[in-house]
Amino acid sequence: MGRERTLWLLLPRPLRQFPADLTAVVGITLLTILVATVPVIRETPLRIGFGLVFVLFVPGYALVAALFPEKGERAVEESDVDRSGESGIDGIERTALSFGLSIAVVPLIGLVLNFTPWGIRLVPILLSVGGFTVIAASVAAVRRWELPAEERFAVPxxxxxxxxxxxxxxxxxxxxxxxxxxxxxxxxxxxxxxxxxxxxxxQGESFSEFYLLTENDEGELVADGYPTEFVAGEPQSLIVGIGNQEHEPTEYSVVVQLQEVERTGGANDTGGEVTVNNREQLDTFQTQLDHNETWRQEHEVTPQTTGEDLRLVYLLYNGDVPANPTEDNAYRSTHLWISVAESESAAADES
CATH class of the missing domain: 1.10.287 (Helix Hairpins)
Known part of the structure; x- marks a missing residue:
């Protein structure tokens, strides 16, 4: 006991006199940062519990403590008339304001972060909200120390x-x-x-995202500007994207086909029946994703079949690919309508 007392006295006086409720606020802030960033702990429900308190209550409580360092019901002496308007707020008002100011302050911090190079990400939010809370708690402690002991707010x-x-x-x-x-x-x-x-x-709905993207002139991936004119034997690139929302690790297989089709009753994607007359399998590849993981891969398309209104099809399967992959037995599919012309060398040989 004596040794613990000696160690306590070795701490700086401001730390020894730091109010208990503000110490709890700073402690919750530090614990939240640890729980949200340490690899093993951040996967547990502790992250949700600490995160809710960290976002919805702690910043507002520290700000209220800085604004109202005095007790809620402070006796006012007759000789202290000019300070009679400085009475603080009671516990219920303090708690309500803590929630309200937290809901107001945290979005404002997020708005400021949105215009910085760091953006609205986990670590910048943790550091900015945590820094605001610690600074507000420090200001609150200083303001309490400036008041007489009997007038300072303290949690009873x-x-x-x-x-x-x-x-x-x-x-x-x-x-x-x-x-x-x-x-x-x-x-x-x-x-x-x-x-x-x-x-x-x-557990929410289980599904997988499957899509094609291209890269624009600024280097951004967009769902636009897909290539539609190809030359036989010459590659063009597309970005294949898969998102796993199956709530479990999933192994995916992708089959790429170039199909010669006959369409009746509609043009391209406007409806009607489509009959596949021939399939050229261009490529097959696999990947395995954990839940909530996204995979994107550049894929070069090098068609050999020539013709107009050909259908470039990407078929997605969970697990192994069947012997005869088609749109009917695929888990997901997406396609582009393209035209493939003969290369100049092939045209010259024919002539």
Missing amino acids: YRQWAGATRTELFEPDTQVDAVLNVLLVCALLLAMSSVAYAVAVPQ
């Missing part, structure tokens, strides 16, 4: 604990005892429900 932990103990274990009537038991049971049920909802979230 012992008073609350004593009142709770008396209410629960020393009720005035049997009715109060029954109501206390029901209240405790209701709180335990509510906490259990929240914990279960966080620990075992409902």
